[in-house]
Amino acid sequence: MLTTREELDDRLPGAARAWLDEALAEAAHATDRPDTGTGTPDRPDTGNPPSGTGTGNPPWETRFASAGRHCGTEHADAVRALLLIEARPAAPDLARLYAQGTAAERRAVLLTLHRLDLGSAALTLVEDALRTNDTRLVAAAVGPYAAAHLDAHGWRHAILKCLFTEVPVEAVAALADRARGDAELARMLHDFAAERTAAGRPVPADLRTVLALTATPAAAPTEES
Template sequence: MPSEGLRAALRDTPYWEWLRDALGRPHTIARSFAAAGRRTGRAPLPGAPGWTADEAARALLLAALPPGRVAEETGELYRYGDADEKRAVLKALHLLPIGPDAVPLLHDAIRTNDARLLAAALGPCAVHLDQAAWRQAVLKCVFMGVPLAGVHDLDRRADAELAAMLAAFADEREAAGRPMPGDAADLLRRLTSEET
């Protein structure tokens, strides 16, 4: 969702006045970013599907950073943040003028065992991941039970090598008497039928 949509969804909330004031003080964005969970709560945000109030507020705060400070401050807020703050950074990356500088943050999130961070790392900013890293992240989603519906651009990027990785994983699961997650099995079927 573009930042204008997040702003519109937040405008009708009781905490809009606090956020508007925070957005007007770029030098205190880091403090406001940390306080957003307390000030806005973490409930789903009506009008912004897939976003909670604190995530949307944090995304707008990051977008309000001066352009020359965005990459560095976003990286610091991610590194020192708790899981909710890290997830908000990951979800906001595609709204920021960061581009490939986001890749180290994506790699860090993919290495974690936090399914929410993994899912957020495979949002729109995952376009900057090279194909090998992207495939490994998708396979990790399957292993951890993260729904593949949230993987940005899945149908376009999925390829024969990912199909081979999924087939090997399916064989392992079958040998262990465990089923393959339904969405992964569907993806494997689609990729296999495309090849034939």
């Protein structure tokens, strides 16, 4: 669960709060002209980072990149999520932001997807993250957005990926709902357990947790995501 603006205001020191106010104001004008670093008649160049750094992207994106050093790495996910929610980038812009992002920025995008009314347009970002072996990205990818939009095959492989990379399955949103009555997932888990046992290696405790969930009969479909 991401920290709210009110909680952040309580935790951030004064300078960081002021920085966040300015950053959110810039995000609210996300469609402004790109930051060319040279200034324009109606937007003078201050020559002072983070504005005026000539990235070619909207100024709020420079705020997005620099959230860690201005607000502390422990608050960076929450700050970046607030900026995304304020800026509401369209799916192509969000894909570019993700592609140009550090691992920390990509994680923040993944954690916020379900708050951005994107439909299934951002599914490629989840798929990209699930191809990595960076557990911070894998864990962020299996949130509510993945639960709502990953197809059955992709979702089952996401579960296996968590087990392989030791991402705790508590990170998986709607785990019980999607696992319930999933005979194919149960087969995959049994096969994985057999492979581990044959190798003399321990079977992850999380595997048994998920396996137990698959044994519950499927309920009628719901709107829940």
